Amino acid sequence: MKVAKFGGSSVANAAQFQKVANIITSDEARKFVVVSAPGKRFKDDTKMTDLLIALAKKVIENNIYEGVLVQVVARYDEIVTDLQLSRDILDVISAHLQQLIDTYHDQPERLLDALKASGEDNNAKLMAHYLRQLGYEAHYVSPKDAGIFVTDEPGNAQVLPESYEQLAKLNERSGILIIPGFFGYSRSGHIVTFPRGGSDITGSIVAAGVGAELYENFTDVDSIYCVNPSIVEHPCQLKELTYREMRELSYAGFSVFHDEALEPVYRRGIPVCVKNTNNPEAPGTMIVATRDHRERPVAGIASDTGFCSINVSKYLMNREIGFGRRLLQILEDEGISYEHTPSGIDNMSVILREEQLAGDVERRVLHRIVNELRVDEVSIERDLALIMVVGEGMERSVGIAAKATAAFARANVNIEMINQGSSEVSMMFGVKADAVEKAVRALYEVYF
């Protein structure tokens, strides 16, 4: 039995609802369905979630909000009208939104979370309604009813372990169960949302909880590409990827997947299939625990900009036990996370997302490094990009690094940093941000 999750663009309007209904009902194994809020219908459209955030803002600022509320209901109205559904559901939706506003108008964080969550919640009700009208047994199941319990961190919920036991009981229910993505309930009964993109997380949690044979993630591309298609035109499509590869890729600039979403299925070894709602016949990309990587040791190339490097040097640094640990402690005290720490005998670099040094933080961090670590020199190198070459077969393949570095040399790109560990599935290269596209295209040429 399968869990099928449909992203925002898959449920953006009536035509998409019809495609989704066809997909769900064409395979009896698709018993659990997770839906997002309506996404964009055309390029410059506003996503439902953004409308809802705007609505929450108006309410919080005590502004006239009715205009935005009308826009929200109008999006559902369009779907209801186009699908010729009974219009009672619109009253249910309107009443529900008004009730959230009345209940939480003086609790800004709660209001924001509740309104954001309503995008998925109402869409799930609509989908169940539609399937029933088509003659199928379909039930809306709220996350509370399903048993998705989370930590009480508005906008950043983490699933609580007891949820999985609760979710397993959904197997006893009949019909197609439609569950809204993106949120759960705290132990005290509040709606709390996952980080953005969190419908992927809900799908993954449900798949883990019910013990699905497959977690299908329906989106609007035929498959995952081996490189960002905005850098390389028509790049090759990936048939199969491992969890580890997917995670490395999605972390460094691949936007198909919210990069933490896979944890629940990864832990249980449930395979994931990324498919296209608009072309469900395409095989999609399978994400699995292991793959035969002899033919294609490299799975993909990811890249992201916005990094900087703090470079410190101190004569005889390597004789100072604890130097690296103390440098990392200073960053930790400031709540800064880092990506890599390449080091020489007497120097060490820490690569991190540049935005973390905003405002006063940079001055404080540098001050502490100079004063507490008594370094000879400290400097910050800005505008760096990281490029990750990812593949399970890399660690056992002679010549992978040679191909990559030759590509950089041919593209006349200077490599600022290289980082490759012993048991790793990726090789990291740091380059200047303005050289990243050139470098990625050169890497694509040699590997694909």
Next chain:
Amino acid sequence: MKVAKFGGSSVANAAQFQKVANIITSDEARKFVVVSAPGKRFKDDTKMTDLLIALAKKVIENNIYEGVLVQVVARYDEIVTDLQLSRDILDVISAHLQQLIDTYHDQPERLLDALKASGEDNNAKLMAHYLRQLGYEAHYVSPKDAGIFVTDEPGNAQVLPESYEQLAKLNERSGILIIPGFFGYSRSGHIVTFPRGGSDITGSIVAAGVGAELYENFTDVDSIYCVNPSIVEHPCQLKELTYREMRELSYAGFSVFHDEALEPVYRRGIPVCVKNTNNPEAPGTMIVATRDHRERPVAGIASDTGFCSINVSKYLMNREIGFGRRLLQILEDEGISYEHTPSGIDNMSVILREEQLAGDVERRVLHRIVNELRVDEVSIERDLALIMVVGEGMERSVGIAAKATAAFARANVNIEMINQGSSEVSMMFGVKADAVEKAVRALYEVYF
């Protein structure tokens, strides 16, 4: 004015003493001379320092030590006889040794340090004696008299900052001043030796203290080679190196220099010249603050075996602020120093000298990693070698990494790890220990 330091092989016997005297007296600027203990005269000879350690052991174990004492004095006797020096100096040496034994026989650490130091001390007296006999004004100056004060850590002395002020006063003295290497005096008046190879340290401290224009380090090779001559036959000789390059190279397997010896001269920007006592006409290798590296971005290739890598992986590791810091804290608690920490998104490797995990340490470290960090996997990869490609010009040169990795591929050597930081003068490669010579030879081919 120059400081000239002569290593053990340069002062091993009378013939070498003559060469050294010629070198010293051929340049009036050579006012300060630091000498080692007599080194090996032939391949299987015993160094004076090892004889003295054997002597100390006999005394400490209450064994008959007179036989070894005779051997020690016999080494000096040979030099005295061959140089036709007055034999009174031998009485001075014998009496001095006996006095040390009598004073320290029940303080094993002090006895060991005092006897070890006597090798250099008596040789300095001998050299001054010889120069005077040749008609030059030459004075033996003990480290106490010179003002070399050190921390009271037997066998591991660190120079105290006040020494430099004291040493500066030596400029006021007349004649050639002969100072024994390898030891200083603690504030309470005890002889304390530097780490082994510490005559280089004495020379460097003296050069810094007297503000020398040049620190000449006389040894038994014409110059520093760009790669270990036991791996590559007749490798190219280096005319010029920077301190940073020298330090990276000497750290990873280059034995010309004790790798911390350069700090005092480095701090004051005093250039170092490594020269050959047996061929003083050869220009030697200059170690300087900066060099023009456009022609030769890579200075040398060093390698060393005996490393291992602790590899840990944990899903979502990079979201855990403080993970890396806590892993390093565990190692620090065990007094373990590490070389590099290449990392991926969900894994981190720590490369360290294998010997540090001896006995119970490995079990304790692994236990703590599993229990405190809750990792998914931890393993130790053994028998690794590190290869450092070192050069000031590397960070600004496109294609350096490409050449290196292509060399590895051609030699069919798998690269286990790569580490190159942003402002670094070296690129580190980790390979299996049994592949290191093959890899170094391949690198030599591409760079030299």
